[in-house]
Each structure stands twice: as C-alpha cells, then as structure tokens.
Amino acid sequence: MSELRFEEVSVRYGTRRRGHTVVDGVNLTVASGTVVGLVGESGSGKSTLARAAVGLIPLSGGQILLDGRPLPKRTPLQMVFQDPYSSLDPRMTVGASIAEALPRGAFARNAIAAEVTRLLELVDLAADRAGLYPAALSGGQRQRVALARALAGRPAVLIADEITSALDVSIQGTVLNLVRQVQARMRLTMLFISHDLAVVRYVSDTVAVMQGGHIVECGPADDILSNPQHPYTRQLLAAARSGQR
Amino acid sequence: MSRVFRSPVGVSAAALLAAVLLLAVFAPVLWADRAATIDTTQILQGQSAQHWAGTDSLGRDIFFRVLVATRLSVQLAIMATAVGVLIGLLLGAAPLLIGARAGRWVTAAVNIAVAFPGLLLALFFAVIFGVGMRGAVLAIGFAVAPSFARLTHTLVSTVADRDYVHAARIAGVGRLRVLARHVLPNVGEPLVVNATVAAGGALLAFAGLSFLGLGVQAPQYDWGRLLGEGLNGIYVHPLAALAPGIAVVVAGLAFSLFGEAAARAIGLRTVLSREPAATSQPEPAQPMSAADVVLAVERLRISFGPVSPVRDVGFTVGRGESVGIVGESGSGKSLTALAIAQLIEEPGRVSADRIEFLGQDLRSAKEHRRLLGLSLAMVFQDPMTSLNPTHRVGRQLAEVAEQHQGLGRAQALARAVDRLRAVHLTEPERRARQYPHELSGGMRQRAMIGMGLMGSPALIIADEPTTALDVTVQAQVLALLQEIRASDGVALMLISHDISVVRQVCDRVLVMYAGRIVEDLRTADLAAARHPYTRALLAAVPDLDTDRGKPLTVIPGRAADPAQLPPGCAFAPRCPLADSACVASDPPLAVDPGGHRVACWHADREVSR
Ligand SMILES: Nc1ncnc2c1ncn2[C@@H]1O[C@H](COP(=O)(O)OP(=O)(O)OP(=O)(O)O)[C@@H](O)[C@H]1O
Ligand code: SF4
Ligand SMILES: [Mg+2]
Numbered sequence: 001m002s003e004l005r006f007e008e009v010s011v012r013y014g015t016r017r018r019g020h021t022v023v024d025g026v027n028l029t030v031a032s033g034t035v036v037g038l039v040g041e042s043g044s045g046k047s048t049l050a051r052a053a054v055g056l057i058p059l060s061g062g063q064i065l066l067d068g069r070p071l072p073k074r075t076p077l078q079m080v081f082q083d084p085y086s087s088l089d090p091r092m093t094v095g096a097s098i099a100e101a102l103p104r105g106a107f108a109r110n111a112i113a114a115e116v117t118r119l120l121e122l123v124d125l126a127a128d129r130a131g132l133y134p135a136a137l138s139g140g141q142r143q144r145v146a147l148a149r150a151l152a153g154r155p156a157v158l159i160a161d162e163i164t165s166a167l168d169v170s171i172q173g174t175v176l177n178l179v180r181q182v183q184a185r186m187r188l189t190m191l192f193i194s195h196d197l198a199v200v201r202y203v204s205d206t207v208a209v210m211q212g213g214h215i216v217e218c219g220p221a222d223d224i225l226s227n228p229q230h231p232y233t234r235q236l237l238a239a240a241r242s243g244q245r
Numbered sequence: 246m247s248r249v250f251r252s253p254v255g256v257s258a259a260a261l262l263a264a265v266l267l268l269a270v271f272a273p274v275l276w277a278d279r280a281a282t283i284d285t286t287q288i289l290q291g292q293s294a295q296h297w298a299g300t301d302s303l304g305r306d307i308f309f310r311v312l313v314a315t316r317l318s319v320q321l322a323i324m325a326t327a328v329g330v331l332i333g334l335l336l337g338a339a340p341l342l343i344g345a346r347a348g349r350w351v352t353a354a355v356n357i358a359v360a361f362p363g364l365l366l367a368l369f370f371a372v373i374f375g376v377g378m379r380g381a382v383l384a385i386g387f388a389v390a391p392s393f394a395r396l397t398h399t400l401v402s403t404v405a406d407r408d409y410v411h412a413a414r415i416a417g418v419g420r421l422r423v424l425a426r427h428v429l430p431n432v433g434e435p436l437v438v439n440a441t442v443a444a445g446g447a448l449l450a451f452a453g454l455s456f457l458g459l460g461v462q463a464p465q466y467d468w469g470r471l472l473g474e475g476l477n478g479i480y481v482h483p484l485a486a487l488a489p490g491i492a493v494v495v496a497g498l499a500f501s502l503f504g505e506a507a508a509r510a511i512g513l514r515t516v517l518s519r520e521p522a523a524t525s526q527p528e529p530a531q532p533m534s535a536a537d538v539v540l541a542v543e544r545l546r547i548s549f550g551p552v553s554p555v556r557d558v559g560f561t562v563g564r565g566e567s568v569g570i571v572g573e574s575g576s577g578k579s580l581t582a583l584a585i586a587q588l589i590e591e592p593g594r595v596s597a598d599r600i601e602f603l604g605q606d607l608r609s610a611k612e613h614r615r616l617l618g619l620s621l622a623m624v625f626q627d628p629m630t631s632l633n634p635t636h637r638v639g640r641q642l643a644e645v646a647e648q649h650q651g652l653g654r655a656q657a658l659a660r661a662v663d664r665l666r667a668v669h670l671t672e673p674e675r676r677a678r679q680y681p682h683e684l685s686g687g688m689r690q691r692a693m694i695g696m697g698l699m700g701s702p703a704l705i706i707a708d709e710p711t712t713a714l715d716v717t718v719q720a721q722v723l724a725l726l727q728e729i730r731a732s733d734g735v736a737l738m739l740i741s742h743d744i745s746v747v748r749q750v751c752d753r754v755l756v757m758y759a760g761r762i763v764e765d766l767r768t769a770d771l772a773a774a775r776h777p778y779t780r781a782l783l784a785a786v787p788d789l790d791t792d793r794g795k796p797l798t799v800i801p802g803r804a805a806d807p808a809q810l811p812p813g814c815a816f817a818p819r820c821p822l823a824d825s826a827c828v829a830s831d832p833p834l835a836v837d838p839g840g841h842r843v844a845c846w847h848a849d850r851e852v853s854r
Contacts, residue, residue, distance in 0.1 A: 041720075054415045074417045087408035091430045097409075100426075101416040138574055138804075146412070153416055168573045168742045170804075173785040173797035180796070202787040202797070225789065240789055 002156040002189060004030040004053070004077070008062035011045070011052050022048045024213035025062065030157065030206075033187040037204030037221065039197050039236065044210045046193045050161045053191070054079045066156060078155035082162040084142035088134040094120075094145050095130030101152040119148040123178060140171030144178065151182070157189045164199065176203060197240045201225060209233045255506035261499040269319040272312040280309040291482050298488040301474060310471060311488045318467040319496065321382060321460075322448035328386025329393055329447070330440050334429075336390065337397025341405055341428065342420055352398060358391035366391075367450050371459045381460040385450045389443050396439055396635065400432035403634050403682045435635075438507045445500030452493045468493045537563050539704050539736045540585065543599035547580050547760075549592060554807040555580050555760045559598075559834075562704065567730055567737040569747030569768070571782070572757035573804045578740045581757075582706045586623050603703055618649040622697020624690065626709035632681040638692050639665070639677025645699040664695040668725060690722050698729070705729070708740045723750055744771075744782055756782070759805035759815035762834060765842035775841070775848040777820050814846070822847045 011023040023045040030036045038046050051057045053064055054077045064071055071077070078101075081087040088097055095116050107115055117127040123144040134142055143163060150158055160179065164172040180203060183190055194200045200207055201221050208218040209232065217230040228234045250256055284304035291299050298308040336355055340348025358366070370384035404410065405428060413423050429436075454460035455469025456476075463470070468489040475486030540562040547555040555577040562568050570578045584595045587607060600607040605616055633641060642661035646652045652660065658677070665673035668691040681689055690710060697705055707726060711719035727750060730737045741747050747754055748768055756764040756779045764776040774780050781800045791797065802819040813830050817823040826846050834844040 056411055056414070075415060077415070079412070079415055081408040081412065083408060087412055089409040089427050089431070092426070100413065100418060104417070149412065165743070169744055169782050169785050170573050170800045173799040176787070177796040177799065198786070198788045198791070201789060202791055202793055237789070
C-alpha cells in the first residue's frame with residue numbers, strides 16, 4: 001500500500017478569467033494503510049478534490065504525489081461513487097463490469113471468472129450474482145459491486161465519495177461495516193468522504209475538515225472530536241450533537 | 246418497442262413498412278422480366294386491363310417498373326441514411342473522442358450546419374460529388390449528418406456524465422471502447438428511431454435528386470427517375486407520373502410514421518389504470534373540515550397480479566403541512582406517490598376507499614388530468630429521466646402552461662422564465678434556451694420544481710428529490726422546497742430513505758414497511774418512536790458516541806419480499822421482539838390520543854440486548 005499526498009492542490013472551474021476556485025491550496029496526506037475522513041459542508045470542494053485525484057478534473061495548481069512520485073498516466077487510484085444507480089452500466093452484467101476493471105493482461109482469459117468470484121465474495125455477494133444486471137440488485141448490493149469493481153483494479157489508494165448517502169439507512173450500516181472490514185483486512189489506504197461527521201468519525205483514523213475549498217483542520221479523529229480548534233469544526237460538532245436524540 | 250404495437254398508428258405504420266420492405270426484397274425477383282419487357286406495339290399507352298398504369302416510351306409496363314424500383318429506391322435511401330448516421334455519430338461523439346476542447350469546435354460547426362435546409366445541402370454536395378448514384382448517396386448522407394450529430398451529441402452528453410462512464414475511464418478503458426461499450430448501447434433506442442424517420446426523408450430527397458437527373462442514371466431506375474420520365478407526358482397520361490409519386494409518398498410515410506410511433510412509445514409513460522367497479526364502495530362519511538385537507542387517502546392498495554406491494558395505506562395531508570415518508574427500498578414509497586398522481590402503469594392495479602385531492606375524488610373524476618396538472622407537482626429522483634433531452638428547458642415548462650392553462654406560446658414562455666427565476670436559477674432567460682444536459686444535476690432538479698410551479702400547486706410530491714444529487718446541492722434543493730412551502734402554503738410530501746433529511750424538513754413522518762404504514766408520528770417525537778422498526782432505523786446510523794471498536798448494529802435479514810409476505814407482522818422475521826402473537830396475525834395501525842399511530846403488538850416494549 002502507498003501514501004497519497006496532496007501538495008498545494010488547487011482546482012478551478014470555468015475559464016481562466018471567468019471562473020471560480022473550488023479547491024484552494026489543499027495540503028493533505030493519507031498515510032499508508034490508514035483512513036483519512038474528509039468532512040465538510042455543501043460545496044466545500046470535497047468531491048472536486050476526489051475527482052481531481054483520479055484524474056477526472058485537471059489541477060490548476062499544485063501536485064498529487066503517490067509515495068513521493070507524481071501520479072502515472074494510468075491512475076493507480078480507484079473510486080467508489082455516491083449514487084449506486086448511476087455508477088453501474090445498466091446494460092452490462094455485474095461480472096462484466098468488474099472484469100472490465102481488472103488490470104489488463106494480468107489474468108488469463110479463463111482465470112477472469114475466478115477472480116470476479118473472489119472479488120464478489122470479498123464484498124459478501126454470492127458468485128452467481130455475476131450474471132445479473134444492475135437492475136436486479138438493490139442499492140446496497142450495487143454499492144458492493146461498485147466496491148468490488150474498485151478493488152479489482154488493485155488500487156494503491158481507494159477513494160470513497162459519499163458512498164452511503166444514497167443508501168437506505170438500514171443498509172448504510174452494512175456497507176460501513178463492510179468497508180471497515182475490507183480496509184482492515186487489506187490494509188487499504190483510503191480517503192473517505194462524507195458530509196456526515198458521525199459517519200466519518202466512525203470509519204476514519206484521521207479527520208480533515210474542509211470549508212470553502214480549504215482544509216481548516218486536520219488531526220487524529222479522537223482529538224478533533226474532543227478538542228476542536230477551528231470554529232467551523234465546533235459548529236459541525238454542535239450540529240451533529242443536536243441531531244442526536 | 247413492443248409498445249409501438251399498442252397504438253393504431255403504430256400498428257398501421259409497422260404493417261406499411263413491412264409491406265414496403267417485402268416489396269423491396271421480392272419485387273425484382275418476381276417481376277423484373279415483366280418490367281423490362283419492351284413492346285414497341287404498346288408505346289405510351291394509357292391505363293388498361295393489361296397495363297394498370299400504362300406503358301412508357303419503350304412500351305414497358307409502368308406499374309411493374311414502379312414495383313421493381315422499390316428495391317433500388319429503398320436501398321439507396323437506407324445507404325444514404327447509414328452514411329449520415331455514421332458521420333453524425335462520429336461528429337456527435339467528438340467531444341468524447343477527441344476531448345472537450347477540440348470537441349467544442351466540432352459542435353459549433355455542427356450547429357451551423359444544422360441551420361441549413363437539408364435539401365440545399367444535398368444539392369450542394371451533389372455538385373461536389375458529381376452526378377450519379379454514389380454521388381447522390383454521399384450528398385444525402387452528408388445532408389442528414391448534421392442533425393444526427395446534434396442529436397447524438399445531446400444524447401451522448403447526458404450519458405457521458407454518468408458515473409459508470411467515469412468509473413470506466415478511471416479503470417483505464419480507452420475512449421473508443423467507452424463509447425462503444427457504455428455510451429452507444431444506452432442511447433441506441435432513440436438513435437435507431439430517429440434513423441428510421443431520417444430514412445423516410447432520405448427516400449424523398451433521393452427521389453428529388455433522381456428526378457432532377459442528379460441521382461440514378463439510365464438504364465437503372467428508381468422512383469425519382471420514373472417520376473421524371475412520367476412527367477413528360479403528364480397531360481396525356483397522368484398515371485405514369487402519379488404511380489411513382491404515390492410510391493415515394495407511401496414509402497416515405499411508412500418510414501417516418503413508424504419512426505415517430507416508436508419515438509412516442511419510448512418517450513412517453515403509458516399512464517393510468519384503475520380498478521373499475523370494484524372500488525365503488527360506499528365512501529365512509531368522514532366529515533373532516535374539507536378546507537384544511539389537501540389530500541386524503543384511505544385503504545390504498547396497489548397490486549401487480551397476485552402481488553400487492555402497497556396494502557391498506559391511509560393518511561391525510563393538511564394544507565401547508567409537510568409529511569415525510571421513510572422506509573427501505575421496495576417498501577412501497579414511490580408506488581404510493583405514483584398512485585396519488587394517477588401514474589401507475591399497466592399491469593398495476595390501484596384500489597382505494599378514498600383518494601381525495603382538494604375535495605375531488607381522483608378515483609372517478611375523468612377531469613382529474615387538469616386538476617392534477619395545475620395543482621399537483623411531482624419531482625422525481627432523477628431529473629434527467631423526467632426532462633426530455635431533446636427539448637429546450639424553457640419550452641418544456643411552457644408546454645405545461647399551454648396545455649393546462651391555455652396560455653399562448655409567448656406568454657407561456659414568459660411564465661416559464663419567471664418560474665425558473667422563482668427557483669433561483671441564475672440567468673433564467675439563458676437557462677430557458679438550454680437543453681437539459683447543459684444544466685447541472687441541481688439546476689435540473691430546480692427546473693423540475695419550476696415545472697411543478699407552472700400552475701399553482703397545492704401539493705408537491707417529491708420522491709427522493711436529492712438522492713441523485715451531490716450532497717453539496719442537496720441542502721440547497723431542500724431549502725428551496727422549504728421556502729416554497731413557507732411562502733405559498735403549499736403542502737409537501739417528501740419521500741426519502743434518509744431519516745435525517747426527513748427530520749430536517751418535515752412536520753410528520755410516515756414510516757413504511759412492506760407496503761404498510763407501520764408508524765405515523767410527529768418528527769419531534771422521533772426520539773420516542775414506538776415501533777421496533779423505526780427504532781432500529783434510528784439505531785442503524787452511527788452517531789458521535791458510537792463505539793468505533795464494534796461493527797454497527799444492523800437490522801438483520803433482508804427487506805420483506807412483497808411476493809412472499811408472512812401471514813402475521815411482516816417485520817417479524819427481523820424483529821427482536823417477535824413472538825407467537827406477531828407471527829399469527831398482522832397488528833392493526835392503532836391511534837393513541839396524541840394522534841400517534843403505530844402498528845405493533847408490542848409497541849414501546851424495550852429490546853433486551
Ligand atoms: N411495475 C411494477 N411491477 C411489479 N412490481 C413492482 C412494479 N413497480 C414496483 N414494484 C414493486 O413494488 C414494491 C414497492 O416499490 P416502490 O418503488 O414503491 O418502493 P420504494 O419504497 O419507493 O423503494 P426505493 O426506496 O427503492 O425507491 C417493490 O417490491 C417493487 O419491486
Ligand atoms: S408486531 Fe411483533 S414482530 Fe411486528 S414489529 Fe411489533 S413486536 Fe415486532
Ligand atoms: Mg422509490
């Protein structure tokens with residue numbers, strides 16, 4: 001596993017003259033084998049940072065390093081998206097979607113099915129699901145498939161962007177448990193993004209708080225919760241507490 | 246596609262098209278000789294029993310020549326369309342293939358080309374490619390291409406933004422493969438339909454070129470050439486020109502009508518089917534102050550064959566009230582909403598003791614379309630599927646006002662812009678002129694809400710309006726719904742799987758499980774929820790004090806399958822409190838004095854862990 005580092009990363013949308021900076025000089029390190037939770041309000045730039053990391057959006061400044069080196073063209077990062085309904089191709093079977101993400105040439109034609117089975121079992125899905133289309137799966141099952149697909153690429157780092165917010169509450173817990181279990185077993189390096197502080201705290205070793213394109217506070221999860229420094233973090237905590245019964 | 250055959254137009258168009266295609270295949274085999282037989286004794290004869298459409302200047306039978314010409318005419322039209330579609334696909338997918346920046350130039354060029362009349366383009370290209378069959382095929386193909394490119398572009402950009410395309414790109418799948426595997430299959434249907442319509446046009450265009458002598462050259466002949474030859478003697482012998490003319494029109498219509506019938510079948514939801522006589526039970530006399538009730542539902546049941554995913558649902562929504570429906574996937578939330586809007590599709594059946602909206606019985610009223618169109622707004626989870634990708638946003642909103650309020654075109658458009666402003670879309674005039682895919686997910690959802698506000702709704706039903714949105718936009722859309730509710734006294738029914746969203750926005754919550762309402766309580770009372778399922782839902786979300794060393798408590802087992810419901814309480818297989826009473830019979834939804842309804846034999850009993 002590897003270490004992911006954002007150095008002075010900025011992202012702008014729109015043209016050079018007219019446009020706005022969504023991510024502004026972000027420094028953040030995801031240490032090898034740990035989970036960094038990124039929490040922040042609507043529009044603070046969390047997803048943009050994630051998309052920039054996997055190369056879906058170009059950087060306008062700074063750099064992203066993997067083990068101290070710039071990211072190669074074929075990204076060794078993988079991502080799980082928010083909406084399990086739009087993240088799987090409706091016309092492709094579950095097995096085909098996962099197989100597509102396997103590193104090209106790494107598996108002989110006849111070994112592919114076995115690898116798909118292994119990945120499905122890793123996310124607690126029976127092997128016979130491989131032949132199904134996404135429409136036949138529930139949201140929680142689709143999200144497991146999306147996780148299996150991400151793991152198929154043997155990622156150096158896994159990015160999870162709001163992976164539970166489109167799921168039933170009753171399934172959220174199962175998916176969170178699964179993510180924690182897989183992360184621990186494979187010693188995954190992971191950037192876990194959510195707007196829900198309680199969820200982030202539950203999953204992460206380190207918590208980073210983002211506001212208006214900046215990381216305003218970052219530290220071990222327990223410290224951030226017991227001793228928040230930035231006013232915005234305190235505000236988030238207060239909101240989370242008041243939501244509790 | 247099978248829906249094409251449900252409409253009479255669709256059936257006739259399909260039959261006509263089949264006849265044309267059969268003729269194209271078999272006519273030359275059967276009658277080529279008769280059409281080629283030269284008979285110098287019968288030159289330029291009129292209609293007769295022997296020659297139904299007369300003969301030409303070499304004494305050949307015109308009727309058979311028209312039949313035999315079907316093959317070449319149709320073949321050339323299809324080839325020209327194929328050329329156009331291929332070029333159109335490449336141009337339309339350009340942004341995906343060569344990157345957004347270079348793609349923008351292509352798109353701009355296409356937009357200019359679309360503005361030229363197709364036939365003019367065809368003539369222009371015919372001159373470039375030269376006289377003859379190949380030239381004409383290319384000319385018409387190139388003329389069809391721009392409009393196809395535009396359509397492809399529109400369709401592709403909606404799909405290209407889906408996360409599965411992103412996922413494939415992250416996985417290192419090449420651009421051509423992404424296009425072939427993920428994008429084209431998902432836009433195939435509308436493309437095929439439009440290609441069919443275009444083939445009809447190409448047929449006419451080809452006849453035109455051949456008629457002008459730019460297309461098919463002797464000795465080969467298609468309908469256009471026959472038309473040209475027949476025209477020389479039109480005064481003496483009109484049928485010689487009419488016969489090929491009729492063939493062109495009929496075949497062109499066959500393609501176009503079939504294409505459009507198919508488009509309609511794909512694009513439209515077939516609406517509405519209610520259980521007939523069975524529902525006409527006497528209405529329970531419930532003298533509620535009608536003025537305060539926007540919606541009253543009693544004993545709503547929705548069935549698909551033997552399975553009833555919604556059973557015995559009843560509730561009321563007061564004026565300006567906001568009611569949330571929560572429950573797992575498949576619990577019947579969306580179906581309930583669709584039933585209220587009279588949108589349950591075949592083979593679904595709806596029955597109810599009462600579905601009353603603004604005092605009108607929706608079960609019987611045939612006039613409810615207008616009432617619903619004006620006073621009920623629906624917002625769905627995925628605004629991309631509820632907005633038509635091929636129409637401008639403003640036009641789509643305006644259509645509502647034209648249909649239901651009888652406004653003129655300009656007035657309706659002005660109101661659309663005004664409504665887009667009301668939902669806080671920036672630059673509403675410009676947005677109105679854009680296509681859905683040019684808006685972000687949040688903007689589209691605002692546009693949908695704006696569409697609901699074209700009338701003056703008394704109730705907005707929002708089914709997971711924020712689930713497909715980035716969380717960054719969710720809060721804004723929820724705030725907008727809140728604002729509309731507060732300012733206009735509009736009632737809101739918010740369907741969500743996310744209990745915390747409902748908690749923020751709603752006054753009351755209906756909790757659904759396996760097609761029934763199992764609890765109905767004020768949001769403020771959620772902490773004192775009485776049903777084991779509601780309490781389990783609340784416990785399944787981590788809070789700031791959850792032990793990080795342990796897995797989260799989850800509701801064991803799977804959601805109930807409406808096809809296999811147990812005789813007793815549907816939650817029993819997953820309920821920690823279940824006992825023999827629960828397994829034996831289904832608990833009724835009982836009301837306590839505070840109006841808090843709950844369906845459980847053991848409500849309030851502590852769960853021993
Ligand atoms: N057209 C249909 N034919 C047969 N069964 C259907 C149809 N539409 C819905 N159902 C079934 O009805 C049940 C309730 O569906 P519904 O869409 O109302 O659930 P929901 O509560 O809205 O779930 P979600 O949270 O996933 O949107 C499901 O079991 C579903 O399979
Ligand atoms: S009736 Fe019985 S099984 Fe059903 S929810 Fe209540 S305690 Fe559980
Ligand atoms: Mg639903």
